[in-house]
Amino acid sequence: MTGIVTKSTGSHYLVRTEDGEVLDCVLKGKLRLDGRKTTNPVAVGDKVDINREGEDTVISNIYPRKNYIIRKSINLSKQAQILASNLDQAILVATLVSPRTSLGFIDRFLITAEAYSIPAKLVFNKADILDEELLKLQQEIIDIYTKIGYECIVVSSVNGKNLEKVKELLQNKTTLIAGHSGVGKSTLINAIEPTLQLKTGEISAAHSKGMHTTTFAELHELSFGGFIIDSPGIKELGLVEMKKEEVGHYFPEIRERMNDCKFNNCLHVNEPKCAIKDAVESGEISEERYTSYLGILNGEEMDWKEWEMK
Numbered sequence: 001m002t003g004i005v006t007k008s009t010g011s012h013y014l015v016r017t018e019d020g021e022v023l024d025c026v027l028k029g030k031l032r033l034d035g036r037k038t039t040n041p042v043a044v045g046d047k048v049d050i051n052r053e054g055e056d057t058v059i060s061n062i063y064p065r066k067n068y069i070i071r072k073s074i075n076l077s078k079q080a081q082i083l084a085s086n087l088d089q090a091i092l093v094a095t096l097v098s099p100r101t102s103l104g105f106i107d108r109f110l111i112t113a114e115a116y117s118i119p120a121k122l123v124f125n126k127a128d129i130l131d132e133e134l135l136k137l138q139q140e141i142i143d144i145y146t147k148i149g150y151e152c153i154v155v156s157s158v159n160g161k162n163l164e165k166v167k168e169l170l171q172n173k174t175t176l177i178a179g180h181s182g183v184g185k186s187t188l189i190n191a192i193e194p195t196l197q198l199k200t201g202e203i204s205a206a207h208s209k210g211m212h213t214t215t216f217a218e219l220h221e222l223s224f225g226g227f228i229i230d231s232p233g234i235k236e237l238g239l240v241e242m243k244k245e246e247v248g249h250y251f252p253e254i255r256e257r258m259n260d261c262k263f264n265n266c267l268h269v270n271e272p273k274c275a276i277k278d279a280v281e282s283g284e285i286s287e288e289r290y291t292s293y294l295g296i297l298n299g300e301e302m303d304w305k306e307w308e309m310k
Helices: 103-115 132-147 163-170 185-192 244-250 275-282 287-298
Strands: 002-008 013-017 022-027 047-053 056-062 068-072 080-085 089-094 120-124 152-154 174-178 218-221 227-230 234-236
Touching (some): 013 047, 013 056, 089 103, 103 120, 120 132, 132 152, 152 163, 185 227, 244 287, 275 287
Parallel strands (some): 022 056, 174 227
Antiparallel strands (some): 002 047, 013 022, 047 056, 068 080, 218 227
């Protein structure tokens, strides 16, 4: 039989077969030792073959992935783990307060998605608790990202604002939902699909940060078509290792202008006749995005070779 991995607990995997049955499976020994460089040879979202072997249902084959997102361990081993695979899109749930999602964090998420060829969208939650000043700031942030082609939706899980738009976004697609702990990922998913009844957490009064409730990625089927992968709260987000000259390729506004630079290997920092710096000066590229680009280029304020999660 063929199925999709919906949950991994380390030694056991839940696999949803093509007829909708969910089976508890183990991994065939040779697949565990198949020369893979990740801690988990099987990931949520993987398409697999399963067979009965005695009393066990065994995963015997893993199909090639069309894409995937990797995170690296925060311990000294620095081993990599595949968070999810075979995604149609990734959605970052962001909030301006309780907790605050920084522009740098948003940029690193978008660059990560670009690096793995996964379409990304932004959902700004908790619109119901923003005052007039914060609503204005939120719109300025949205303008930055819509200008470069990223769809943004403002929602409230509490009063239902724009939940139908999110539902349309999710329909008939496999979507990774990500964001800091406390931004309301599980509450948002429950509001869209109440039958899932995902566990939700409280905000820490001392730090205005979320308390982790999701401890591993899990795939859920949607009644209106499609699947969502609810992921653990991301504490810090970085990128896979890449050469400096590759970083600009993951900024759409830089990528579309880089061929206009005088030098093919232009890093858009101090080089003469740089189309990117000219675009920043003219306002065609936002200063905030260019600052993020320089920070990633120089490895400032983050270890951008890791995706640290709890």
